[in-house]
Amino acid sequence: MVTQPILKISHLSSSFKSGHNYIKVVDDLSLHINPGEVVGLVGESGSGKTVTALSILQLSNCLLEGSIELNKHELIGMKQEELRNIRGKKIGIIFQEPMSSLNPVFTIGKQIAEVIENHEKISHKQASLKAISLLENVGISQPDIRYHEYPHQMSGGMCQRVMIAMAIACQPQLLIADEPTTALDVSIQSQIITLLKDLKKQYNMSILLITHDLGIVAQLADRVAVMYAGQIVEDAPIKEFIKKPEHPYTLGLIKSLPGKHKHGEKLFSIPGTVPNPLSWPNGCHFHPRCSYVEDQCKVNNPCLFEVSPGRQSRCFFAGRLPDEK
Amino acid sequence: MRISLNSKRFLTGLIPFLFLLVSCSSNHSVSSNSHSKSIHSPGPPTYGDWLIRNLGSDPQTLNPVTSSDLYSSYVNDLIFSKMIDVDSDGNIIPSVATSWNISKDNKSFIFHLRSDVKFHDGVSLTAYDVKYTWDKIMDPKSLAENKRADFEYVDRFEVINKDTLRAVYKIPFSPALESWGFSIIPKHIFEKEDFLKSDYNKNPIGSGPYVFQKWKSNQYIMLTANNNYWGTKPYLKKIVFKMIPDQTVSFNSLLKGDLDVEGLTPLQWKKFSKSSDFENKFYKMNYYTRSFSYIAWNANGRNPFFKDKKVRQAMSYSLNRELIKEKVFYGLGELCSGPFYPKSWANDTTIKPIQFDLNKARLLLSEAGWKPGKDGILYKNGVPFRFKFLLTSSSDLGKRITIIYQEDLRKIGVILEPQQMEWATFLERIKDRDYEAATLGWSLSLDPDPYMIWHSSQIKEGLNYVNYSNPEVDRLIEEGRTTFNVKKRTELYHRIHQILADEQPYTFMFHSPSLVAVDRRFQDVKLSNQGLGLFLYNPGQLNWWVPKDMQKYRRY
Amino acid sequence: MWSYILRRVLLAIPTFIGISLITFFIMHLAPGDPATMALQGDSIGKGMSAANIEQMKETLGLNDALPVQYFRWMKRLVCLDLGESLKDHRKVTEKIWEALPNTLLLNLLALIVVYIVSLPLGVFSAEKQNTFFDKSITTALFILYAIPVIWLALLLIMLFYVKLNWFPASGIQSLDSEYMRWWPWLFDRLKHMILPLVCFSYAGFAVISRYVRSSMLEVIRQDYIRTARAKGLSEHKVIYKHALSNALIPIVTLLGLELPGLLGGSVIIEQIFSWPGLGWLFFDALNSRDYTVIMGLTVFTSILVLLSTLLSDILYAVVDPRIHYE
């Protein structure tokens, strides 16, 4: 049975206004998320993955083209009031820097209760009770005391838990996690990931996980989409992706994982750096750094096509890449 | 007798004055273009309405003994009564003292007081109050320095009985009588009080025509008519003194009717009051105050210029007073030739003021040994003729005259370097004789006795800070102080006038015009022709009244 | 918190002594002395003979050495007695109490008017940065700031008092004010206050709105503002609740800086509008070298300054939970 995707992004491109011209940062991106599914959006920093996340909720002031559909409701061009009913209610979002994402002059309890009161017509008393239960739900001890504390009195990990509590306060269908663990140390990271897993099961919500850490994607995500220079270059279920990547860039990414290399060997790293949005190479954006580059790669622009059921890749030689042993 | 220089409103506005010795009634009429004759409207004078006047700022205090500034004397003259007073012609007239007789040797005076005079709190005024007031003036702790100097030669002052007092002098002292016209303070009140800090200094109790009602500091002082006043009852129900320091605002308040009386600057008088509606809204009064402005040349030898008479005369010749009178006073001032009030008998009208003549100045300077150097500046044995000229920064007209004078002096090779000073600093430099030249002014009392300013004994201690000493002038002054015969004093003072006009210790500049506008609704407005203005004589504003239909303030 | 306040108050005492010491000695540096000035009032009279002035100095105790005079003054200050004015021997506290309400009333109203107007203006121009609205508001406020106060005072008087006769131009109330019932009395006081109030507050708009704008611009770019939007809050709530409460922190310290201005009063405005405030009192005392009144005024200003700096620090802690004082 073909499940209806919660979120369907097709041919999205968002560009920043700089001076009098617009610089395209996300170029013709298409992605869909099914209910209850965790999709990992992976890419080096500067590949446009955070802009994509923010564009969904239109939080970054850039020009959006294409369509973003949430349960068949087109978000781009939606009136501000309706968009507000989506934000925090239907789609929750957590950010990379939990410490600076909480308002320093309000208590964390008040900031959580604010979301509930904003979307559900319930009294302040019930909202604060619900906030306390949420705090407990995200694993914060003595929630009734913590309710009255300020963000600067809490550690990074606790702040991230508060952010999560805020995001899931109104049981959203989709949670966007923009590099939730990058700013935290490793031990806290795994706690946050297990927390996200439990919440996914408990609220049966789908998660768009944005990160540059393949390890986290492997643990949490069901499917992964790799972005490079504003485009999705590969979209595949996690297991098949790890076993056999279908794009030179994702191949390089997997090879550079520390676990994969042999003792004494030099760690593999993809030569060159991510191009600046102002100067994307024509043709395939990856061709300057690709070790399988051909002439046609430099000229025409590969499109994302189905390699096998549920798998897509943006490379002329997808599926025919020699296996690296 | 009180001489003082007024700097705040230097050369303009109302100048302080208090007393007068007996003088022949002079018949000079006030200058032609004023409308001082009061317009009598039909019908007898009626009571009611207020008079709103303007003081620049709060009077120092309302205790007549300790106060020394002009504003407090304006208010106190209405609240307190005096033994003797002065009329519009400057003659001494009886007040609380009905009569007084002078002993044959001119050394003792006996005053006879009225018995029906009552203070505002109902207690009657007796000779003991007058004696108490005199004791307080003489007591150093009451800080009444400037009044104490008048009684220098008084041997003793005693009460004979409830209504008579006697004053005995060590030597016959002609300017004596006028000094006995001080305001009498209630003994029964101040006895119990600490004299300086007493609350009655802020709400005084006197025996004058007006009772003190309210003083809101830096806002207004309100006096109400004294119903059981022993003299002729005043017609105006209330007199209010407002405090408006800014001249532009006070002038406009006059135009809007918030003020009834206000002094005008020469410019306002000339440019403004020509308009017809100003004419039929206000009387315009123009008179010479008993004051003159001058430039003091410090002849104490510390500077190489002004010890020499010729140099001083040259400096006087190079001041273009005619042009300044025309352009700064708009023709309203009058050139001054000597230290006496032009209409007073002491003034020798035959002496004409020095005319502006740069060539004569150059001649005098070269006679005095000042030869022009290469750069056009005069030199004498190597010293350039460059001197510092002190003036107060608050006096606007002083600045204008200095600028004009500086320009003319430069033409004859003399460099004048102006130094503007804040009033207190200026006073300090004058007191310590630490200056080369300075521009000031004197306001004179009625009695022309010039002892304080010109007698050589006053060089170290008193007011003779130009270091002027001339034995003949000393002799004339001393003689003038002891003779009571007016004709004799006139000759003495005319001689003094001739010597000073020749020696030019000062460059005598102007008799400044005092220009006043009064609301036409007041009747019987009379101007004194001895420079006492509208208020500083008896009856002054006590005669003013307003017909019923023109009264503005009626409700209270 | 209370130990911090106590520490600050204890610390304020040496500061206060320092202020009074410096003022006392610099005051005596300036030439001219109260005896001469008290004797002369505004003109050189007979009293100027050296003997009289010496006598006066003796009675006023001005001949003693400066330290002696300072301690005598300090001794009386300790029992809250500021002494008597050298000019008219009235109690200094009485003179200051007369003038204080007038200046305080006017300045407080001006401060309130300034903040009420410039806060929204600053926020708007920050919100709509670099739009036509922002540019026109800024230019208009600078034009207002640039007008010299002497000029404005005169233009106001000529227009509203002379031509239109809407507002009186001098004094704080009309002569017959105490006969009025309370409502016309209040209206009369307000009418007298309008013109000086405009002169006091017109320059403040530009200053405060610039600070509010730059502080708001900084806050708007913070992450928690994006979180607030992500929570689906209305733009109004995001700006006025989340952004403004953070942007207010530097404005509070600015308020602390403004308080001393309350006492200063402006000599020029008070002289032109004959407003009997502390500015005029101070200028008179300055001209007549009335040492005790000047010292009394300095005591008042320094207490207010120390209080206001302490208050602004405490307000800082109240507004910004991150800061607290042990």
Next chain:
Amino acid sequence: MNKKSYRHFIFRKILHNRLALTGGIFIIILSLIAFFASLIANDKPILVIYQNRLLLPCIYVPQDLKQADWLNIINKSDFSISPPIPYSPIGVNLNECLLAPSPSHWLGTDENGRDVLARMIHGSRISLQVGIIAVGISLIVGVYLGAMAGYYGGWLDSLISRFIEIMMCFPFFFLVLAVMAFLEPGIYKIMIVIGLTSWTGIARLTRGEFIKIRNEEYILAARCLGLSNSKIIFRHILPNAIAPVLVSATFGIASAVLVESSLTFLGFGVQIPTASWGEILSQGHKYLTIAWWLPLFPGLAIFLTVLAYNLLGEGLRDALDPRLTGSGDSW
């Protein structure tokens, strides 16, 4: 972005900001006028050939011609160039008192017959210098003390803060009076006094900013690199703390011009016969209803200068502080 291009970046930003540009141009023109004041408005000719001697009287007057009457020199000279406004700022001419603006006197004459335009041109020197000298001093003292108090903290901070509080309630008039009395009275001394007493606001602001920035990461990083304290303060902290200080500095310059005019109004300002806008305005105060041009033009000049300073300051502040430019362009 290397150093040179950063300055170039700011300059381009200001050029781009039309209002700040107009302010800047006005100030530059004003400074030129002030600099060449004696060549623009003077009764002496700019260049004259007289008794076959080439003279530049506006710049240097030889000894023997110090008191000379330049009018007949011009008539008798073979060739001479007179300045556009042939009136000296202090030349009294009593026959032309209080003339309305006319072709001969573009801005009319004052009560002593001196040409208002000539006096305003020479007065511009004083008004420009007042702002720069007074605020220059208060900036240097304020920023330095504020930085020391903010950066080092502890006893130094409380010492400087107490000193700031003392200076805040010090009666500013007294210092003016003491200076006027002891040293020769002059406007430059007053400027220095204004500077020395108005730095407290800037000091407090700088201290606040330094305390905030002191424990930012990039400062800790700089410390780890072993940079000296002074380098950290002036190279790293100051550029970030400069924004509010600049705001108060631009207001400082503007208010210094206004303070000069108020001081002159109260009689403490410039000495006669030198001209300054404040002096002409305070004279004009009395002639408001009679000679409208006396208060109008100096008031207008002060108004435009203060406005120009503010606009330039605003543009500079926006350009200098990258955080505040927000997204994209400026005005």
